[in-house]
Amino acid sequence: MKRIEETRRRTAVVTGAATGIGAAVTERLAGQGMHLVLVARDGARLEAAAERLRAEHGAQVSTLALDLAHQGAPSRLAEWLADAGTEVDVLVNNAGAGLMGPVADSDPARVRNLLDLNTGAVAELTARLLPAMVARGTGAVVNIASTGAYAPAPYAAAYAASKAFVLSFTQAVWAETRSTGVRVVAVSPGPTATAMNTRRMPGKREPGAVADTVMSALRGRGPAVVDGRLNMFQAFVFGRLLPASAAARIAERSLRKAALGSQSSVPPGTP
Template sequence: MNTQTVLITGASNGIGKELAYHFARDKYSLILVARSVDKLEMLAAELREKYAVGVKVKAKDISNEDAIHQLAQEMKDENVKVDVLVNNAGYGLYGDFVETDVKDELGMIDLNVRSLTLLSKLFLPGMLERDRGGILNVASVAAFMPGPFMAVYYATKAFVLSFSEALANEVKGTNVTVSALCPGPTETGFGDRADLGKSKLFDGSLSSAASVAQVAYQEFKKGKVIIVPGLQNKFLTRLIRFLPRKAVTNIVRSVQAKK
């Protein structure tokens, strides 16, 4: 029987929620973290009934550093060892940088970068001490390129990718792995939160959160460092390596231009 525990941030919907099903199916105990306690409780009840696993709900706003330290302390007090950390929580923001709300931009950096870094800092040492487990950081295909009209979001995901690759190298030779998931446009609440209805980016076909999570889980279990679901996304991330950066930036601008 699996005795490992996974902590998933942003677990109330989208990719985080879909990943919870995969871990529960493999009999992991789960710690579900998000701001929406009602959604978390509904998911927890479903997972307990369907998969007979232990599920803890932690309704916290992890863009707040104090909330993260509180979460870590609760894990310690409850004698819970986090074997796998899924840093899924994050959001984007669409619009010209000079026009977007600076509070939203800085809040995005706090959640997408600072919170992910702090959670990794707090839980990775225990994984290494026990010599098992891993971290799955949700980045994006945006991590591979600059993103006009979503400048800060793309930059935060570039951090996540670089950070994940570096950590994966540092833990090489142990039984701990670090992976970066880099999906393309996906059917989650992300587009609505980012106000992407104004952009041409989400006019095309979107991947389902379930299909992204399935690939992510399979590749993470294999220890793959960079996980890019979908053939088109794989092709894109390889192609841009051979194009001038100016050309890549102009292409992204045209794709993300307002309708």
């Protein structure tokens, strides 16, 4: 992919763009002169974010309120972009949801909804927008995974498994597109101070720091990047050094209290 610095007035589509990590990424992309398409469910919040980006960066910003967990939503987004004649240069699949608690106590519909958003929409949007990038020989897809992708996470089982899908899917697509001029990369944050993770915990990172990692991942070459040194170390230990059974047992012990103490949509230590 051409360096983002060189890509004046190109267009990025960012999902989950009005808050947290997505909002920080849109700031960086707008700061580099890109036009933006912001997608999430809350239309008013998206429009407020768009207004800020227009005022601060002079960016051309469009918004589309869409529930990406709904079947048909990714195709609706792709059609909407095509109807507007928008060529997508960068796709950031950032929208995601968490679910905390034992699977046996979970609402099965919420488990399914999480998977539809965290995996189905990511894979479908990639498959819909990638071909035009490959045909043009330039572009980028960034899929936001999580350190939870690297090992099983008891009490956040579906969430971590969904992010393992994102990581594996992205690594495979990276290999498929290596010689096409298109940059494909998974970025895995660890605990980050956003609405999704309001728990107080040591080593928590700010969304802006994750956005900086996303920007350097866009300039890099490998298929996967973990945000922050401590997170990198943990992903290495839990994902590569320990067998999955040991990683799951250790994680279960350390996450049990937090998970059973407050069942919510917020994943515990491995967000």
